[in-house]
Amino acid sequence: MLRLIDIEKVYQTKTIETVALNRVNLTIGKGEFVSIMGPSGCGKSTLLSLIGLLDEPTSGTIELNGRAVRSYSDKEVAALRNSKIGFVFQSYHLINDLSVLDNVELPLLYRPGVSGKERRQRALDALDKVGLSARTAHFPGQLSGGQRQRVAIARALVGQPELILADEPTGNLDSVMGEEIMDLLLELNRRDGVTIVMVTHDEQQALKTERLVRFFDGSQVS
Numbered sequence: 001m002l003r004l005i006d007i008e009k010v011y012q013t014k015t016i017e018t019v020a021l022n023r024v025n026l027t028i029g030k031g032e033f034v035s036i037m038g039p040s041g042c043g044k045s046t047l048l049s050l051i052g053l054l055d056e057p058t059s060g061t062i063e064l065n066g067r068a069v070r071s072y073s074d075k076e077v078a079a080l081r082n083s084k085i086g087f088v089f090q091s092y093h094l095i096n097d098l099s100v101l102d103n104v105e106l107p108l109l110y111r112p113g114v115s116g117k118e119r120r121q122r123a124l125d126a127l128d129k130v131g132l133s134a135r136t137a138h139f140p141g142q143l144s145g146g147q148r149q150r151v152a153i154a155r156a157l158v159g160q161p162e163l164i165l166a167d168e169p170t171g172n173l174d175s176v177m178g179e180e181i182m183d184l185l186l187e188l189n190r191r192d193g194v195t196i197v198m199v200t201h202d203e204q205q206a207l208k209t210e211r212l213v214r215f216f217d218g219s220q221v222s
């Protein structure tokens with residue numbers, strides 16, 4: 001589904017040039033659950049932002065479903081990102097002034113052809129999947145960290161993406177809640193076939209996934 005071919009990412013500032021990714025080759029198949037591990041600064045977040053079509057490589061090719069991403073216009077890339085990719089972050093990124101249901105509905109606001117009624121139903125379905133049907137009227141501030149991350153996962157799911165990108169999804173949670181979130185991601189992958197790429201610092205969690213890719217200094221080492 002996704003291929004990274006000879007990817008290089010160089011950040012150039014006035015004083016220093018940083019090679020964040022150095023000739024990375026990675027293929028992610030449909031339905032896979034891949035963990036990415038590596039020390040701080042090795043390029044994990046950079047990799048996720050490229051896979052998530054949030055940034056472009058300095059050189060190399062990213063292919064999505066067999067077609068080079070660079071052959072799409074900016075507008076098409078934005079539409080692809082919105083329809084095919086769901087994001088989950090370490091710090092949830094929920095909007096505190098919106099209810100749980102409204103937070104989950106948000107990504108569908110920018111979808112053409114989705115009525116208000118359908119939006120609501122899909123958000124309710126996504127919240128049901130993450131076990132939060134009883135909390136739809138709550139606000140993020142009234143939830144535990146684990147529950148907030150469940151809301152964020154429901155928000156990532158509501159657009160029915162092909163791919164979920166999770167950047168340290170359990171990084172802010174204690175081990176019990178972290179386990180719960182990990183089990184939820186594993187279930188979504190196994191039961192619903194959602195492809196997941198997860199950056200984590202937690203070796204135990206990484207070992208539960210189908211595949212573990214390790215990075216060091218911008219390069220893939222295993």
Ligand SMILES: Nc1ncnc2c1ncn2[C@@H]1O[C@H](COP(=O)(O)OP(=O)(O)OP(=O)(O)O)[C@@H](O)[C@H]1O
Binds near residue numbers: 019020041044
């Ligand atoms: N916007 C930027 N401008 C300049 N340098 C950057 C930028 N973003 C990242 N870098 C550099 O690129 C390298 C890789 O950073 P990246 O954030 O991808 O690492 P990481 O593995 O995700 O680290 P961490 O585990 O600490 O989040 C680092 O040396 C970082 O300083």
